[in-house]
Amino acid sequence: MKAHFKIKRFNPEKDREPHWEEYELEVEPTERVLDALQTIKWEQDGTLTLRRSCAHGICGSDAMVINGKNRLACKTLIKDLGSHITVEPLRGLPVIKDLIIDFTDFFAKYRSIKPYFINDEPPPDVERRQSPRQRARFDDTTKCILCGICTTACPVFWADSRYLGPAAIVQAHRFLFDSRDQGAEERLPVLSAHGGVWKCRTVFNCTDACPQGIDVTGAIAEVKKLLLFRKL
Amino acid sequence: MEIHHHQYEAVIVGAGGAGLSAAVYAARGGANVAVISKLYPPRSHTGAAQGGINAALGNLEEDHWEWHMFDTVKGSDYLGDQEAIELMVRKAPEIVYQLEHLGLPFDRTPEGKIMQRPFGGHTRNYGEAPVKRSCHAADRTGHMILQTLYQNCIKEGITFFDEFHVLDLLLEDGVCRGAVAYEIATGDLHVFHSKAVLFATGGCGRIFSFTSNAHALTGDGLASVYRRGVPLEDMEFFQFHPTGLYPLGILITEAVRGEGGVLRNDQGERFMERYAPTIKDLAPRDLVSRAIYLEVREGRGIGGKDYVHLDATQLGQAIIKAKLPEIADFCRTYVGVDPVKQPIPVKPTVHYAMGGIPTDIDAQVIVDDQGTPVAGLYAAGECACVSVHGANRLGCNSLLDIVVFGQRGGVRLAEYVKGADFAPLPPEPEAWSVSQIERFLKGPGDHQEKIGALRAEMQELMMRDVGVFRTEEPLRQALAGLKALKARYQEAEIDDRGHRFNTDLLEAIELGNLLELAEVAAAGALNRQESRGAHYREDFPQRDDANWLKHTLACKVAGQIEFSYKPVSITKFQPKERKY
Numbered sequence: 001m002k003a004h005f006k007i008k009r010f011n012p013e014k015d016r017e018p019h020w021e022e023y024e025l026e027v028e029p030t031e032r033v034l035d036a037l038q039t040i041k042w043e044q045d046g047t048l049t050l051r052r053s054c055a056h057g058i059c060g061s062d063a064m065v066i067n068g069k070n071r072l073a074c075k076t077l078i079k080d081l082g083s084h085i086t087v088e089p090l091r092g093l094p095v096i097k098d099l100i101i102d103f104t105d106f107f108a109k110y111r112s113i114k115p116y117f118i119n120d121e122p123p124p125d126v127e128r129r130q131s132p133r134q135r136a137r138f139d140d141t142t143k144c145i146l147c148g149i150c151t152t153a154c155p156v157f158w159a160d161s162r163y164l165g166p167a168a169i170v171q172a173h174r175f176l177f178d179s180r181d182q183g184a185e186e187r188l189p190v191l192s193a194h195g196g197v198w199k200c201r202t203v204f205n206c207t208d209a210c211p212q213g214i215d216v217t218g219a220i221a222e223v224k225k226l227l228l229f230r231k232l
Numbered sequence: 233m234e235i236h237h238h239q240y241e242a243v244i245v246g247a248g249g250a251g252l253s254a255a256v257y258a259a260r261g262g263a264n265v266a267v268i269s270k271l272y273p274p275r276s277h278t279g280a281a282q283g284g285i286n287a288a289l290g291n292l293e294e295d296h297w298e299w300h301m302f303d304t305v306k307g308s309d310y311l312g313d314q315e316a317i318e319l320m321v322r323k324a325p326e327i328v329y330q331l332e333h334l335g336l337p338f339d340r341t342p343e344g345k346i347m348q349r350p351f352g353g354h355t356r357n358y359g360e361a362p363v364k365r366s367c368h369a370a371d372r373t374g375h376m377i378l379q380t381l382y383q384n385c386i387k388e389g390i391t392f393f394d395e396f397h398v399l400d401l402l403l404e405d406g407v408c409r410g411a412v413a414y415e416i417a418t419g420d421l422h423v424f425h426s427k428a429v430l431f432a433t434g435g436c437g438r439i440f441s442f443t444s445n446a447h448a449l450t451g452d453g454l455a456s457v458y459r460r461g462v463p464l465e466d467m468e469f470f471q472f473h474p475t476g477l478y479p480l481g482i483l484i485t486e487a488v489r490g491e492g493g494v495l496r497n498d499q500g501e502r503f504m505e506r507y508a509p510t511i512k513d514l515a516p517r518d519l520v521s522r523a524i525y526l527e528v529r530e531g532r533g534i535g536g537k538d539y540v541h542l543d544a545t546q547l548g549q550a551i552i553k554a555k556l557p558e559i560a561d562f563c564r565t566y567v568g569v570d571p572v573k574q575p576i577p578v579k580p581t582v583h584y585a586m587g588g589i590p591t592d593i594d595a596q597v598i599v600d601d602q603g604t605p606v607a608g609l610y611a612a613g614e615c616a617c618v619s620v621h622g623a624n625r626l627g628c629n630s631l632l633d634i635v636v637f638g639q640r641g642g643v644r645l646a647e648y649v650k651g652a653d654f655a656p657l658p659p660e661p662e663a664w665s666v667s668q669i670e671r672f673l674k675g676p677g678d679h680q681e682k683i684g685a686l687r688a689e690m691q692e693l694m695m696r697d698v699g700v701f702r703t704e705e706p707l708r709q710a711l712a713g714l715k716a717l718k719a720r721y722q723e724a725e726i727d728d729r730g731h732r733f734n735t736d737l738l739e740a741i742e743l744g745n746l747l748e749l750a751e752v753a754a755a756g757a758l759n760r761q762e763s764r765g766a767h768y769r770e771d772f773p774q775r776d777d778a779n780w781l782k783h784t785l786a787c788k789v790a791g792q793i794e795f796s797y798k799p800v801s802i803t804k805f806q807p808k809e810r811k812y
Contacts, residue, residue: 013730030567042684046727046736053446056482056562058375059275075565096417097733103272116383117335127332129344135337142337142369142376146274178337213561 003027008088029079049098060147064099070149070209090152109164113172118183128180138177141170143212150206150216162195166206166216173219197224234420240266241649243426245398247273250613251432252381253638259388261646268413270397273382277446281374282485284366285631287324291345292364297321305805307353307516308622309765313801316593316618320636327635328367336380350490353516353626362514366628371485371558399665403460407655408608412665419731423661427649430610430641435585439750441691443582444483453615455745463785465617466587468756469766474520476581478539486627489513493544497532508812515812518624518766521580525700541575588617595641601798612641623765672726672740681724683740698754703770707758714751752786755793
């Protein structure tokens, strides 16, 4: 089938402002949007710039806005969109070039919640024990691939760049609800501070957009609850 | 283009499981270390590993490191170095416990221990029946390992240069002096002056067209050291994973068969019963891939096409949801198949390079059969060849390999830099890198050859002539074809002449690396006149221990590939006929 792509382009070495460029190409309906973007790059315009690596939704490189929604280009099939496809960079973070956004702020916020296992007790000679039930408690948030889709889908984040954003809170949740972790006291001040969980207005954009199917809004609510009951 | 200078005691290139393991232990050993990666670390391809990491923990049934060692040696078709394999499998339980202590969320048994399941080629009591040895976190074990190691690098305060693409190794008089990298966001060059460099840049599966490998797997580390005169070992051995999702090539984990899935041909026959009567669908990958090709060749592919079915319907909704959620998602997303109800279409997909940069058991690079090291140069993970996988890797042994030898490399690196001085940089250390970039940025612009088209030709050629079945004449044609492609590459041009995030330029540079490595793989395949593990010559269908029980070393000398050899370490298990 013939597909018509409209792509938001911006090269600060040349352009003062972003502009749209259009491309037509033959595609298979079962192809990924990523395949079509690469075909455009390889056959029509080598200057089109995007990130990609694994091409099957696990590395989190090719997050972008496709037909108005945040998605991974490698997990979105042409047949689910139709023949007219618009592609833009994620919103709420600075654009470096074309579909490439600057993740510096995103990873700084990720780091601020201490995204690592904290337990200073000497470990046993074998594994620490954890029941299947305890393990299941935080399974959902271990799936996060740090693609940035949830954070850049959040209207609160668009309006207030001090907000940690859903992805950083999901990462905090992964440790806060791990029975083996003892880092809650170190993480909770960041999560309850001005840019923390209380900024969340439960819009559910994050949950709707997550390519891993994580219940992001639910995870944020659980962190809120944890903070509340700690204070009481 | 600006040139920036840095000095670190050690530079680690690549931030997958091997690079990050090395970084954690080099930092703990007191080394001042920087990690360079062309991707953000959590984008690395370790994250795509699904099935698990092997260790004879015996959490669910009896298991012993000796059994794990035997399986790995036999799986390697006796080309694996037994000293290194013994070290890896003996270390495996400790490594898995360490990962758990670092926070890795393994699945659990009812008693709260680490959960284990069977995997291809892993058996109890030296080949009797499959054994539960693979420790896992659903079918996203690699993702969890990558995340856990990255998290611990953050905890250790390690310095990262994210989205820096390595271009060159600085090596003179057998002493490593650092590396040169290209900052993708700005187009600037960075010269890293260091006492030691550890390469952990992963594989080069993108020399082929049908692969489970990420676009990023272009062998940048392999090509960088090879150009500087370091040999590459056993590059003729490339693993085809039997179950790539048809028609995309995305990996469908062996855990599907570990949990009870079976392969079926067009007649619905469970054909692996004929090829491997004892362990059937859990035979090693080289055997299963060849079996699928033979079924297809004899007209028993599905609907006469070039794929077969992986049938997991007998597992039921609950097992698939709990144990194989990612692959169920892939099947539904990409081919509209629900594995609970329908068989999955699969075809062998290029998966793993058994060969690589030759190292000893401490990840130190060695250049010959005498164990001569390159001072300060290390390699670990898929880009290295220790060799623990020999001619064919067993499933779940690569996650083990990257953590064991990444860690040993990190520890050794930290010891080395304590006792070593900074060797002086060569004059104009960035010169070669500048020439590579400028050739593309300042070309005449007549666009005779396009990078994308050349790459596609190379990948098709490799798939056709250097695939699962190999014979002399097609291999000679492949080498001639690659030579022609290399000449055309010299004329190739790019569209993007800018400095900011120029991925057009990077793809051109990556293709240069791929072409080098494709040539080494094809030449190695022509050179090795026997069949062993993943390397199958139809004109030499037998394994030939008398002449070929040895590792290949391919070295670039005056633009030509020269082969030399080194012996295999054989300690506990003498080569025997390999039957499953």
